[in-house]
Amino acid sequence: MPIEISGPSPPPPKPRGLAIGIDLGTTNSVAARTDGRHQPMVIGGPRGALIPSVVAYVNGEIRVGADAYAAAALHPSDTIVSVKRFMGRGLEDVRGELAHLPYQFNPGSGGVIRFRAGGREVTPVEVSAAILKSIKDMVEQREGQPVEDVVITVPAYFDDAQRQATRDAGRLAGMNVLRLLNEPTAAALAFGINRDRDGVIAVYDLGGGTFDISLLRLAGGVFEVLSTGGDSHLGGDDFDRALLDLALQKAGASVGDLNPARLRAALSAARKAKEELSAASSVTLTLHLPGGQRQTDVTREELEQAIRPLIERTLQACRQALRDAGIKKTEVLEVLLVGGSTRSPLVKQMVAGFFGRQPHDEVDPDLAVALGAAIQADTLTRGREDVLLLDVCPLSLGLETMGGVVEKVIHRNSRLPAGARQTFTTYADNQTGMDFHVLQGERETAAACRSLGRFKLSGIPPLPAGMARVEVTFLLDADGILLVTARETSTGKEAGIEVKPSWGLTDEEVERMLQESMDHAEGDFTERLIREARVEGERILAALDRALREDRALLAPGEAERIQAVADRLGQAIAGDSQRAIRDLIEELDRVSAPFAQRRMNRSISQALEGRRADQIVRQMG
Amino acid sequence: MASTAQSPCWNCGRGDPRQDFFCAVCGALQPPPDGSLFVYLGLPAAYALDIAHLRQLIRERSRLLHPDRFAAKSPRERRLSLEHSMLLNEAGRVLGDPFRRLSLLLKMRGVEAAESGSAGIPPALLMEMMELREELADAIQDNQPGRLLELDRAMRQRMDRLLADTGAWTDANWTREWSAEEKDRLRRSLTELKFCDSYLHEWDQRAGHLKDEG
Incomplete structure (x- = not known):
């Protein structure tokens, strides 16, 4: 009866360095850890807790976060934003939204998406790894301790390919991925950890690119997920696009009229307008169209009319989740809002209306997920025993049978880890091989489900049709990642695959990428921290020096002196050997020069949009 | 333990x-x-x-x-x-799950439901199943929410009753040997329950939204 698990298994994690939690978001990412008393806290970068999930490949450098964001306007196709939307996807999957994206793609092997950025080819896994690596470095700088283990959050509705891609990105960033944790579950953990009120809570998580709804029962420290649902392609980005389409339509234009730079700028303007409409009743959007600049007014009412159908889609998923959990709305004790897009007043209003109660918003919707991930990282490495998460799989898993029909082996909302075994027989006399096609999804036909991979069991002894018995075992681990094995029962002949999606990266590719990233790993840790801080400091001083020379006109009286004073102190710190002093001064310099940098930025962007030559601007940007 | x-x-x-x-x-x-x-x-x-x-x-x-x-x-x-x-x-x-629990108990005693499409299904039950399926398909086709809810209620009642009866018999007679006739009767009940279960599953898939609130 018990399913025995064999095969290699990674060595047990030894908690030497820090174990952190990372919310790898579509728009922003957040890192968190726990303190000595197991309390979670966010670890902020120099510009705050939210690190833009943006990577720029410019001038042979990889820039991440706010630095990369600054480059987006000038190098639209070399700056990758919202990469999460591409994780574990093939080019075909995202064809529909490419019109809104300024990227260039290389035709990859096996349908893997490969961006062409800054003269190189990068996959979504590599882009995500760059974000994670930069967060790891930031945390190490801040905490003065190496980061060893990580819990990375994923949307609950992520499929197997998306989860594997995320895990690969974590490995590629040089961390031991302890666990992939579903975002709504993480948020529930952060919310429920210090409360002793038991009952059912609903987590409504609307981020930049994904939507999740999870229903959980809290009882004595056990967080039991009852059901989960959602849409891995619906989020605030869609609100931005709806608003942009609306504004363009009013101006008598369409997205097709915009080149990549204009499109990127227009999307940024749309996002800003959307955020402003959370408070204001009307905003003016400036669009740079081929025929010149156009001002368009958009009212909150118009925006709400445009996004209402999108929110209605999320409520449909809520109904399904309630049905799957066998829960009535009145049994839901509390509703928790997570994700930046839940700041939209219409979202709040419609969710409150749907559940018939005011949602909680005391946990910051941007931070809750990372805090929960940190708690889970703590639980896994320090053996915390008062908390337990029991999660489920979001999508059914099955095999293709005769006629292209899917036979479900593990049903959606099954508790993890889950194992199931199904027996198949041969359909022809003397059949010696059997092909298996593993699928994920709720639809009845193989064509309508997501293909996870194919494998073959050969060497079946020649027997009359229906006599050979092949046992297929599905094993879904606590990360929601699938392992399939097949065994012919009379001979014991076995074939197994860790299902690698047809469009995913091969193990060899991941290994190669890991090798390539290893060059950073050697050397004494503190030595490396100081070296990195020095390089960073010198880079900043050089850029600042150039900027001060070139743009003296943009400086306010006395400003240059104030900035130079801090720069001088940074120069002295670089000569010394305190990593902390260098870091503190970089931050101080960042603060004191921020208004100047902003002025330069504004001017560069308007120049870019006026069609100045790009090389001129690049020089000015430093 | x-x-x-x-x-x-x-x-x-x-x-x-x-x-x-x-x-x-x-x-x-x-x-x-x-x-x-x-x-x-x-x-x-x-x-x-x-x-x-x-x-x-x-x-x-x-x-x-x-x-x-x-x-x-x-x-x-x-x-x-x-x-x-x-x-x-x-x-x-x-x-x-009551149906899965009963299936497991009966399997432990060597009783399993007839495979769908096999000769083991009593003709009368087979006929009735086909008619009920058609009725469900029609109600879905004609989009009759009232009728669909009624079909669901009726099927659930039928299944609950059969589960309760068969479960009670199984518990009461668990410790003794079962005759061939008894096993045959149990197999028929289990086959009928299996049909009820898959009917309700299909109902949930196709018409489950009718029970949603708001």
Whole structure:
């Protein structure tokens, strides 16, 4: 009866360095850890807790976060934003939204998406790894301790390919991925950890690119997920696009009229307008169209009319989740809002209306997920025993049978880890091989489900049709990642695959990428921290020096002196050997020069949009 | 809940009796013992079951055996915790559902439902099934919410009654041998229940939204 698990298994994690939690978001990412008393806290970068999930490949450098964001306007196709939307996807999957994206793609092997950025080819896994690596470095700088283990959050509705891609990105960033944790579950953990009120809570998580709804029962420290649902392609980005389409339509234009730079700028303007409409009743959007600049007014009412159908889609998923959990709305004790897009007043209003109660918003919707991930990282490495998460799989898993029909082996909302075994027989006399096609999804036909991979069991002894018995075992681990094995029962002949999606990266590719990233790993840790801080400091001083020379006109009286004073102190710190002093001064310099940098930025962007030559601007940007 | 198997601990090799799946000497997690899901949970093999008790039992065991508790332990123990947890989850899925629970009990006594499309299905039942399916398809086709809700109610009643009757008989006669006629009758009931279950499953898929609030 018990399913025995064999095969290699990674060595047990030894908690030497820090174990952190990372919310790898579509728009922003957040890192968190726990303190000595197991309390979670966010670890902020120099510009705050939210690190833009943006990577720029410019001038042979990889820039991440706010630095990369600054480059987006000038190098639209070399700056990758919202990469999460591409994780574990093939080019075909995202064809529909490419019109809104300024990227260039290389035709990859096996349908893997490969961006062409800054003269190189990068996959979504590599882009995500760059974000994670930069967060790891930031945390190490801040905490003065190496980061060893990580819990990375994923949307609950992520499929197997998306989860594997995320895990690969974590490995590629040089961390031991302890666990992939579903975002709504993480948020529930952060919310429920210090409360002793038991009952059912609903987590409504609307981020930049994904939507999740999870229903959980809290009882004595056990967080039991009852059901989960959602849409891995619906989020605030869609609100931005709806608003942009609306504004363009009013101006008598369409997205097709915009080149990549204009499109990127227009999307940024749309996002800003959307955020402003959370408070204001009307905003003016400036669009740079081929025929010149156009001002368009958009009212909150118009925006709400445009996004209402999108929110209605999320409520449909809520109904399904309630049905799957066998829960009535009145049994839901509390509703928790997570994700930046839940700041939209219409979202709040419609969710409150749907559940018939005011949602909680005391946990910051941007931070809750990372805090929960940190708690889970703590639980896994320090053996915390008062908390337990029991999660489920979001999508059914099955095999293709005769006629292209899917036979479900593990049903959606099954508790993890889950194992199931199904027996198949041969359909022809003397059949010696059997092909298996593993699928994920709720639809009845193989064509309508997501293909996870194919494998073959050969060497079946020649027997009359229906006599050979092949046992297929599905094993879904606590990360929601699938392992399939097949065994012919009379001979014991076995074939197994860790299902690698047809469009995913091969193990060899991941290994190669890991090798390539290893060059950073050697050397004494503190030595490396100081070296990195020095390089960073010198880079900043050089850029600042150039900027001060070139743009003296943009400086306010006395400003240059104030900035130079801090720069001088940074120069002295670089000569010394305190990593902390260098870091503190970089931050101080960042603060004191921020208004100047902003002025330069504004001017560069308007120049870019006026069609100045790009090389001129690049020089000015430093 | 001492384990039935008394083989020595895989880790320390000492043959001390075990307690709660952990070696009493070295504390290492032991493999799940052989036996049914009932045995595994230390429950009597019976249809009658306190579901709240079952849920609590699984929650308590999960607290001890979940992979999260073994993240820093040896690979062998981590694998064992995965096996235990899968078994616990399977127990929740099967024992927590009256039809699956009854199916398991009858299977333990060698009674299984007839395969769909096989000759083992009584012709009268087969005929009735086809008619009911057609009725459901028509109601979906014609988009008749009232009719659909009525079909659901009727089928649920039928299934609940048959489950209760068959379950009660099984419990009452569990300890004695069953005659061929009795087994045959049970097989017919189980086949009918299987049909009811798949009918309701289809209803949920196609018309489940009718029960949504708001």
